[in-house]
Amino acid sequence: MTHIDMLHGTSSHGLALTAVYAEDPATKVAFALVGPEGELPRLVHWGRPLAHPEEVVGLYDALRPQRVSGALDDTQWPSILPTQAESWTGASRLVVRRDGIELFCAFHVTAISIDEQRYACVVEASDQEQGVALRWVIELDASGLLRQRASVRNLGPSPLAVDKIELGFLVPAQVGELLTTTGHHLHERSPQRQPLNVGRLERLSMTGRPDFDASLVLCAGVAGFGFEHGEVYATHLGWSGNSLLSAERLPYTQTVIGGGEVLFGGEISLAASVDGVTDAAAEDDEHVYTTPWLYGAYGDGLNEVATRFHRFIRSRHPQFANNPRPVVLNTWEAVYFQHRYDTLAALADRAAKEGVERFVVDDGWFGSRRDDHRGLGDWQISQEVWPDGPESLDALAEHVHGLGMEFGLWFEPEMINGDSDLARKHPDWVLRPTPGRLPMQGRWQQVLDLTNPDAYDTIWHDIDSLVTRLGIDYIKWDHNKMVTEAVSPRTGRPAIHRQVLAIYRLFRSLKQAHPGLEIESCASGGGRVDLGILELADRIWVSDCVDPVERADIQRYTSLVVPPEMMGEHVGDSPAHSTGRATSQEMRMATAFFGHMGIEWNLLREPDEAIKKLGTWVAEFKRHRADFATGTVVHADGTDPSVRLDGMVSADRARAVYRFTQVTSSQTYPAAPVRLPGLDPEATYRVRPMDVSLDLETPGIGCGQSDLYWWNDKGVELSGGTLSAYGIRPPAINVAQAVLFEAARV
Numbered sequence: 001m002t003h004i005d006m007l008h009g010t011s012s013h014g015l016a017l018t019a020v021y022a023e024d025p026a027t028k029v030a031f032a033l034v035g036p037e038g039e040l041p042r043l044v045h046w047g048r049p050l051a052h053p054e055e056v057v058g059l060y061d062a063l064r065p066q067r068v069s070g071a072l073d074d075t076q077w078p079s080i081l082p083t084q085a086e087s088w089t090g091a092s093r094l095v096v097r098r099d100g101i102e103l104f105c106a107f108h109v110t111a112i113s114i115d116e117q118r119y120a121c122v123v124e125a126s127d128q129e130q131g132v133a134l135r136w137v138i139e140l141d142a143s144g145l146l147r148q149r150a151s152v153r154n155l156g157p158s159p160l161a162v163d164k165i166e167l168g169f170l171v172p173a174q175v176g177e178l179l180t181t182t183g184h185h186l187h188e189r190s191p192q193r194q195p196l197n198v199g200r201l202e203r204l205s206m207t208g209r210p211d212f213d214a215s216l217v218l219c220a221g222v223a224g225f226g227f228e229h230g231e232v233y234a235t236h237l238g239w240s241g242n243s244l245l246s247a248e249r250l251p252y253t254q255t256v257i258g259g260g261e262v263l264f265g266g267e268i269s270l271a272a273s274v275d276g277v278t279d280a281a282a283e284d285d286e287h288v289y290t291t292p293w294l295y296g297a298y299g300d301g302l303n304e305v306a307t308r309f310h311r312f313i314r315s316r317h318p319q320f321a322n323n324p325r326p327v328v329l330n331t332w333e334a335v336y337f338q339h340r341y342d343t344l345a346a347l348a349d350r351a352a353k354e355g356v357e358r359f360v361v362d363d364g365w366f367g368s369r370r371d372d373h374r375g376l377g378d379w380q381i382s383q384e385v386w387p388d389g390p391e392s393l394d395a396l397a398e399h400v401h402g403l404g405m406e407f408g409l410w411f412e413p414e415m416i417n418g419d420s421d422l423a424r425k426h427p428d429w430v431l432r433p434t435p436g437r438l439p440m441q442g443r444w445q446q447v448l449d450l451t452n453p454d455a456y457d458t459i460w461h462d463i464d465s466l467v468t469r470l471g472i473d474y475i476k477w478d479h480n481k482m483v484t485e486a487v488s489p490r491t492g493r494p495a496i497h498r499q500v501l502a503i504y505r506l507f508r509s510l511k512q513a514h515p516g517l518e519i520e521s522c523a524s525g526g527g528r529v530d531l532g533i534l535e536l537a538d539r540i541w542v543s544d545c546v547d548p549v550e551r552a553d554i555q556r557y558t559s560l561v562v563p564p565e566m567m568g569e570h571v572g573d574s575p576a577h578s579t580g581r582a583t584s585q586e587m588r589m590a591t592a593f594f595g596h597m598g599i600e601w602n603l604l605r606e607p608d609e610a611i612k613k614l615g616t617w618v619a620e621f622k623r624h625r626a627d628f629a630t631g632t633v634v635h636a637d638g639t640d641p642s643v644r645l646d647g648m649v650s651a652d653r654a655r656a657v658y659r660f661t662q663v664t665s666s667q668t669y670p671a672a673p674v675r676l677p678g679l680d681p682e683a684t685y686r687v688r689p690m691d692v693s694l695d696l697e698t699p700g701i702g703c704g705q706s707d708l709y710w711w712n713d714k715g716v717e718l719s720g721g722t723l724s725a726y727g728i729r730p731p732a733i734n735v736a737q738a739v740l741f742e743a744a745r746v
Helices: 053-063 302-316 341-353 393-402 421-425 453-470 496-513 548-558 585-592 608-628 720-725
Strands: 003-010 016-024 029-036 042-047 094-098 101-103 108-115 120-127 132-140 146-154 160-165 167-171 177-184 187-195 199-205 218-221 231-237 243-249 255-261 288-290 294-300 328-330 358-361 406-411 415-417 445-447 474-477 518-521 539-541 567-572 596-600 632-635 643-649 655-662 684-689 716-719 737-745
Touching: 003 053, 003 108, 016 053, 016 108, 016 132, 029 053, 029 132, 042 053, 042 167, 042 294, 146 160, 146 167, 160 255, 167 231, 167 294, 177 199, 187 548, 218 243, 218 255, 231 243, 231 255, 231 302, 255 294, 294 302, 302 632, 328 341, 328 567, 341 358, 341 393, 358 393, 358 474, 393 406, 393 453, 406 453, 415 421, 453 496, 496 518, 548 567, 548 585, 548 643, 567 585, 585 608, 585 655, 585 737, 596 608, 608 643, 608 655, 684 720, 716 720
Parallel strands: 328 358, 328 596, 358 406, 406 474, 474 518, 518 539, 539 567, 567 596
Antiparallel strands: 003 016, 016 029, 029 042, 094 101, 094 160, 108 120, 120 132, 132 146, 146 288, 146 294, 167 255, 177 187, 177 218, 199 243, 218 231, 231 294, 243 255, 415 445, 632 643, 643 655, 655 737, 684 716, 684 737
């Protein structure tokens, strides 16, 4: 059972020390803080539980660095929020200004307390001379995640500008390699590695959302760490606006990994204090700024790190464990803007027949929206496309519900086209740097100022009334423009921070008003994926690219944070609309199998044989989707960069589904054996191909010229330990192909 304790002791130099130790034996994670009386504490341990927690106090003497030549009298040893007052000479992590002048704070701790219900430690501190109070909180979640946040309160007689608070985790000296992700539209979350050198690595997002190039996580680990093995520490910021992640190592100290919200000058100004109250706990107080949560995940390999994030998110969405995720058909790549009642009704009929359970009408149903140049902001059903009567959007929603499917609708509430009734009526509702100049547009769009109460109320009313009118079960919520030069005409201040809070409020209020309503977060595909939005959204659209070859790694590295039941993965057309690459139907279906399965395909144009095959795969997915909402995601390491082995192991480790993908040509011919991680090493499993992949005579799937002995109904029986150590020989398949096989405990 998780516990947290406060300990006291004395250093070898006679300093009175306070320590906090928390551990969760179930997730095998612990952390420890220690510091002298009055000083901000240090994170002296983060990793496996200690055999002798009472020794934590001794870590202060054991780890404190000596003074060295050419340095200050105290060598750098970063506290929970290092400042120059404690000899920190790295990048500024706290930047506050009064009357335009930067303050250099020296915090004195006034209280350290523990919250045994939340397994949290709270540190209260202040710099009375400068008029700044600090409240810092760290929690050990039941998932094994650590998370921390800080609040700053203005105690002074004049406004206090908060320009930066960057939090961090001190990681052990043995880490020597960094992993981050990068990317662009249609190619999100591509991994990149580099040595951990002396200096600072910083990954910024300055587009009002996490965006494609921002790193989903920043991982620091021992050299060569992978998915299965290698001590690794990962950090992630739960915030949907401008942000940074960083790793900083100075010659005098160990590495700090962390991050924070990026604030524009003047964005946060705390009101002057009238009573000097030192409590910095109130998040909505005009005197207080509170950071987003910074998360930390420790593990032996990235699979363990990912499991911690998945458990945390699942604790926020417990309904998915008992409610099967419905198979989705989204109409975007099927019809684009060509909305007609008869076409969409026929598409719904065919989808329902093949087991689809949620039908989502994408962009083009409202206002003057016949293409992407106009109409955003006018959230009224287009009478041109959907006249009243038997061919109305109301009738389509009723038809979809009559087929036993949920009905979903696309919105982009944060954006507005200049060519729209709303923009013509309220030009002052558009974020802009000056009254006479708009930001550079993107996709013919600008950003609606949802920090303006009138604009917010209008959007809320439009969506709320349509959800009620049409019985909408699901919203695909898009965000297609990078948010730049985001100044509110109402306040004259940069507005990214308050815009993000307004989006969170919209999500919460719509779901409170309509119990059971689900919302998908989409931002030109995977441009907004973070724990801030994932605590509220029910699904993310992983990428606008459904090409399965591109998706092999997009989905793999998205799964470092996002559990599979919340990852939108669709079977698309061939050639893929985004890349022009032709792939087999089996490859497309196998790739979409390992998440929240859906379809982005005009089934009305496909032959009956292809539709029948799709229905077979949909039925197979339904047999396994309960495990996908509760089980453990695993990825295998390997020396062959041309192949991928991904898996999903049930929570009780009684069964598993694995996917082998031959992404490109390999120097190994046929493919080398692949290890199967995640199984119980003491149990025996029967491994056999899944029925949907059993037929190797399907054109383009099998290219071997003799039998693969275990590739049949009987399969082969081996222990989990053997399968993890030696693996199993996958079938010889062509490039850009994938097969599924399963392991069942005997």
